[in-house]
Amino acid sequence: MLRVALSRLLQGLLTLLxxxxxxxxxxxxxxxxxxxxLPSEATAAExxxxxxxxxxxxxxxxxxxxxxxNALQGDFGTSLxxxxxxxxxxxxxxxxxxxxxxxxxxIALVVSVPIGVLSATHREGAWDRVGQGFALLGQSIPSFLxxxxxxxxxxxxxxxxxxxxxxxxxxxILPAVVLGWxxxxxxxxxxxxxxxxxxGAEFVKLARSKGLSEATVVWKHGLRxxxxxxxxxxxxxxxxxxxxxxxxEVVFGWPGLGYLAYESTLWRDFPVLQCxxxxxxxxxxxINFLVDLGYGIADPRVRT
Amino acid sequence: MTxxxxxxxxxxxxxxxxxxxxxxxxxxxxxVFANQLVLHDPEAVDPANALLPPVLFEGGLLEYPLGTDRxxxxxxxxxxxxxxxxxxxxxxxxxxxxxxxxxxGMIAGYRGGWVDVVIMRLADSFLAFPSVLIALVLxxxxxxxxxxxxxxLGLVLWARFARLIxxxxxxxxxxxxxxxxxxxxATGRYIMIRHLLPNVANSLVVLATLQVGWAIxxxxxxxxxxxxxxxxxxxxxxxxAEGLDFIESAWWISLMxxxxxxxxxxAFNVLGDWLRDKLDPQLRSV
Amino acid sequence: xxxxxxxxxxNDLTVEVKGARGVGRAVDGVSFGISAGETLGVVGESGSGKxxxxxxxxxxxxxxxxxxxxxxxxxDGRELLELDAEGLRxxxxxxxxxxxxxxxxxxxxxxxxxxxxxxxxxxxxxxxxADETRVAEDLLARLRVPEPHRVLRSYPHELSGGMRQRVVxxxxxxxxxxxxxxxxxxxxxDVTVQAAYLALLRKLQREEGLAILFVxxxxxxxxxxxxxxxxxxxxxxxxxxxxxxxxxxxxHPYSRALLRSLPDVSKPPERLEPIxxxxxxxxxxxKGCLFADRCPEVQARCRELEPPQSSVAEGHFVHCWAxxx
Numbered sequence: 001m002l003r004v005a006l007s008r009l010l011q012g013l014l015t016l017l018x019x020x021x022x023x024x025x026x027x028x029x030x031x032x033x034x035x036x037x038l039p040s041e042a043t044a045a046e047x048x049x050x051x052x053x054x055x056x057x058x059x060x061x062x063x064x065x066x067x068x069x070n071a072l073q074g075d076f077g078t079s080l081x082x083x084x085x086x087x088x089x090x091x092x093x094x095x096x097x098x099x100x101x102x103x104x105x106x107i108a109l110v111v112s113v114p115i116g117v118l119s120a121t122h123r124e125g126a127w128d129r130v131g132q133g134f135a136l137l138g139q140s141i142p143s144f145l146x147x148x149x150x151x152x153x154x155x156x157x158x159x160x161x162x163x164x165x166x167x168x169x170x171x172x173i174l175p176a177v178v179l180g181w182x183x184x185x186x187x188x189x190x191x192x193x194x195x196x197x198x199x200g201a202e203f204v205k206l207a208r209s210k211g212l213s214e215a216t217v218v219w220k221h222g223l224r225x226x227x228x229x230x231x232x233x234x235x236x237x238x239x240x241x242x243x244x245x246x247x248x249e250v251v252f253g254w255p256g257l258g259y260l261a262y263e264s265t266l267w268r269d270f271p272v273l274q275c276x277x278x279x280x281x282x283x284x285x286x287i288n289f290l291v292d293l294g295y296g297i298a299d300p301r302v303r304t
Numbered sequence: 305m306t307x308x309x310x311x312x313x314x315x316x317x318x319x320x321x322x323x324x325x326x327x328x329x330x331x332x333x334x335x336v337f338a339n340q341l342v343l344h345d346p347e348a349v350d351p352a353n354a355l356l357p358p359v360l361f362e363g364g365l366l367e368y369p370l371g372t373d374r375x376x377x378x379x380x381x382x383x384x385x386x387x388x389x390x391x392x393x394x395x396x397x398x399x400x401x402x403x404x405x406x407x408x409g410m411i412a413g414y415r416g417g418w419v420d421v422v423i424m425r426l427a428d429s430f431l432a433f434p435s436v437l438i439a440l441v442l443x444x445x446x447x448x449x450x451x452x453x454x455x456x457l458g459l460v461l462w463a464r465f466a467r468l469i470x471x472x473x474x475x476x477x478x479x480x481x482x483x484x485x486x487x488x489x490a491t492g493r494y495i496m497i498r499h500l501l502p503n504v505a506n507s508l509v510v511l512a513t514l515q516v517g518w519a520i521x522x523x524x525x526x527x528x529x530x531x532x533x534x535x536x537x538x539x540x541x542x543x544x545a546e547g548l549d550f551i552e553s554a555w556w557i558s559l560m561x562x563x564x565x566x567x568x569x570x571a572f573n574v575l576g577d578w579l580r581d582k583l584d585p586q587l588r589s590v
Numbered sequence: 591x592x593x594x595x596x597x598x599x600x601n602d603l604t605v606e607v608k609g610a611r612g613v614g615r616a617v618d619g620v621s622f623g624i625s626a627g628e629t630l631g632v633v634g635e636s637g638s639g640k641x642x643x644x645x646x647x648x649x650x651x652x653x654x655x656x657x658x659x660x661x662x663x664x665x666d667g668r669e670l671l672e673l674d675a676e677g678l679r680x681x682x683x684x685x686x687x688x689x690x691x692x693x694x695x696x697x698x699x700x701x702x703x704x705x706x707x708x709x710x711x712x713x714x715x716x717x718x719x720a721d722e723t724r725v726a727e728d729l730l731a732r733l734r735v736p737e738p739h740r741v742l743r744s745y746p747h748e749l750s751g752g753m754r755q756r757v758v759x760x761x762x763x764x765x766x767x768x769x770x771x772x773x774x775x776x777x778x779x780d781v782t783v784q785a786a787y788l789a790l791l792r793k794l795q796r797e798e799g800l801a802i803l804f805v806x807x808x809x810x811x812x813x814x815x816x817x818x819x820x821x822x823x824x825x826x827x828x829x830x831x832x833x834x835x836x837x838x839x840x841x842h843p844y845s846r847a848l849l850r851s852l853p854d855v856s857k858p859p860e861r862l863e864p865i866x867x868x869x870x871x872x873x874x875x876x877k878g879c880l881f882a883d884r885c886p887e888v889q890a891r892c893r894e895l896e897p898p899q900s901s902v903a904e905g906h907f908v909h910c911w912a913x914x915x
Contacts, residue, residue: 011425011428011429012429012432014425014426014429015429015430015432015433018429018430018433019433019434019438022438022441023438023441026438026441026442026445026446027441027445029445029446030445030446030447036444036445123654124315124654132577136570136573136574136577137570139517139518139521139569139573140517140521140566140569140570140573141566141569142521142524142525142528142541142565142569143525144524144525144528144541144544144545145544145562145565145566148544148548148551148558148559148562149559149562151551152551152555156551156552200652201695202690202691202692202695202696203695203696203697203698203699205645205650205688205690205696206688206690206696206697206758206761207698207709208650208682209648209650209682209683209686209687209688209690209771210682210683210687210709210710210713210761210764210765211679211680211681211682211683211684211710211713211714211765212679212683212709212713213679214675216709221698221701224698224700224701225698225699225700228700236431236432239432239434242434243434243435243436243437244436244525246436246437246440246529247436247525247528247529250528250529251548261437261440262440262529264440264444265440265443265444265529265530265531266530268444270444270445273440273441273444274441276437277434277437277438277440277441280434280437281432281434281437284432284434285432288432298700299699299700300699300700300745300747301699301745301747309671309672310657310658310659310660310671311649311651311653311656311657311658311659312657313657314606314608314613314654314657315654
């Protein structure tokens with residue numbers, strides 16, 4: 001099991017490396033990176049100093065090496081806008097995004113697990129239609145659209161919840177619901193199919209033949225097994241949530257990492273954007289690794 | 305004897321998704337003939353008729369069935385043009401992701417060994433790839449263009465295709481007819497094209513249909529963030545974003561293109577689900 | 591056919607299955623009875639409907655792929671088809687227990703063996719937690735599982751196939767049932783393990799006075815363990831007889847073909863004959879005798895009319911036009 005987790009960690013590092021290469025290549029193909037990372041009013045001397053410090057006069061692979069070494073030391077340059085180190089800015093926003101994403105994940109699980117189970121146990125019945133409809137809508141409504149509709153209804157029309165910013169717990173509700181929504185369809189579909197598989201398995205037949213109640217059969221024997229593939233997917237889901245957090249944070253004016261990335265795009269603050277993208281990817285990778293470690297708890301077969 | 309003595313009767317077979325088929329067909333027609341079908345020039349400004357509501361609401365004009373935006377541009381025409389952009393990007397992304405994915409997936413599945421390991425590791429790392437963020441970087445550095453946005457989507461799509469195709473090839477390549485072809489001296493490339501490709505075609509069609517919706521949603525999210533095709537080209541996501549400032553007074557600016565996204569994506573997904581049940585019941589969760 | 595000590599009486603049971611090509615009859619008007627302490631072997635090729643028949647007895651037929659469409663299943667005089675889910679549960683495990691074909695998949699992979707045995711004990715015997723463990727160890731010991739204490743704490747994947755099937759047997763006995771339905775219990779086991787398992791079943795049957803509905807396609811197993819045999823073909827029972835009669839004087843052409851396809855150590859191997867042709871699809875038209883296309887003794891009326899039951903001797907019934915008196 002440790003071997004599986006380690007190989008998945010390597011996998012994650014590969015993702016991270018790939019992302020950094022793409023970001024690096026994009027930055028270099030757009031012209032001189034100096035224009036991207038230094039403010040336009042920088043003097044020729046400043047430019048020259050930057051070029052020498054980062055080896056921009058040397059071949060591309062060497063430049064990438066320097067970039068990587070700097071990044072590993074936490075040096076992503078300074079924000080063009082605030083003059084703060086990019087990493088500090090990013091880290092200051094990270095907590096808010098993780099809080100929102102985690103809440104979204106919890107909401108998604110709380111809503112989709114019962115729906116997925118019920119649509120499997122009532123296959124081709126009314127609950128199944130509800131589940132399938134939910135999954136279809138979930139896939140078809142982009143988060144920004146749902147966010148706008150929820151703001152229209154709950155903030156503008158009913159005036160129950162704030163439409164943007166941070167404040168108390170009420171500010172969390174709408175963005176977290178939208179974030180949860182973005183992955184609920186996936187969980188419902190996956191759980192429905194893995195639940196159908198579990199319920200069709202021989203051990204469920206045997207469990208029923210013992211005379212166990214249907215609730216025990218479904219929720220103990222069926223769900224315990226059906227959740228395993230869902231669990232491996234939660235890491236991936238968390239990645240999806242964090243990625244859609246960019247859109248959701250923009251819609252709800254939530255000053256997290258996604259909003260920072262968006263602002264940096266508007267201001268063309270490349271060092272911050274680059275740092276945000278890589279920290280984002282690193283988080284997705286580490287969560288996947290943690291999920292892999294947790295996998296063994298759920299499935300005794302990989303424990304040994 | 306009680307009425308419910310035996311098991312209930314079998315449920316009826318589900319019918320064809322006519323509505324979804326209709327929407328998909330209409331979308332295709334609009335995408336191809338958008339320039340011929342529009343009532344107005346989608347970029348023509350008409351300040352006298354700015355912020356008109358849709359025709360069924362008070363103050364709406366038949367001339368502008370879905371209303372106008374803050375510059376008095378016709379929303380219907382802009383939504384129609386947006387259809388063309390969205391579908392073109394989806395098509396390009398699918399073509400790119402599909403071709404690369406099929407080729408690499410086939411090679412991985414057919415060759416096996418270290419080739420398989422390398423390709424699939426690569427695919428897995430692209431699956432976790434933060435496409436939205438990369439698109440933001442793209443917008444800041446090179447500047448977003450249709451082909452580049454499609455390319456970013458394709459970077460994720462190819463991995464999905466490759467995984468599917470590899471799995472399929474693994475099951476098909478053990479069949480007798482493949483072994484026979486191999487014994488009779490056919491080259492690997494010949495077997496992949498003549499024997500394996502036709503057998504994975506069904507799954508390919510299903511996956512492609514299901515991914516159209518995903519591509520449209522992500523593309524719309526990118527234009528919404530300003531990281532897709534830049535204005536003044538009308539895009540669905542861009543129109544939604546433009547309407548945000550007027551959401552309280554002129555909701556239609558945002559909602560009309562939003563509804564267009566919803567309908568089109570929904571139709572493609574319904575169609576994809578139906579195709580999957582029809583062509584490839586094994587393909588469960590893609 | 592019903593006698594005073596009949597424990598299970600199935601009459602005219604029909605089970606439909608749904609496939610891509612429509613609805614077919616996988617079990618078609620099947621009737622049989624089992625007395626207390628008796629072992630009935632149901633034999634047939636795969637697809638003959640034998641597994642579905644025995645699963646349907648306690649309504650464990652896969653849903654929604656299949657449905658019991660008509661018939662009657664009486665256990666100890668009670669009509670099981672009239673029971674609701676709760677009523678049925680009172681029979682499952684406690685009166686009627688099951689052993690399934692594949693021990694690799696019939697135990698829940700994420701629960702320990704102890705969990706899965708105790709679950710049944712708790713339900714049917716209402717023991718204290720400490721007693722549960724003791725009784726569970728006893729059960730495993732009776733099924734000749736070495737180191738019961740350790741096995742209770744193991745997960746299914748840590749045991750061999752033979753051991754797992756013994757665990758399944760222990761679970762089946764946990765509720766002290768009167769009828770055991772064994773759906774090809776030895777098919778997935780190694781040949782050497784098979785014989786030991788059958789001997790164990792036979793021993794337990796004698797000790798507990800169990801009736802067994804034994805589904806198999808292995809005539810060797812039938813010879814070892816069964817008192818009577820019912821042969822199924824295309825969802826119908828075509829012959830039933832005592833085991834001795836069946837092996838010495840099977841009447842139905844299909845039964846005879848089955849026996850000829852059996853490797854016989856007392857005769858030279860060239861006598862081994864496969865049955866020509868394919869078994870009928872459950873979705874095919876059900877007209878006449880379903881074996882007609884493969885039958886060496888086929889007559890014109892075989893293709894038109896379903897052969898009625900005729901009695902060859904006391905307790906020996908056959909459905910065949912060629913055997914009409």
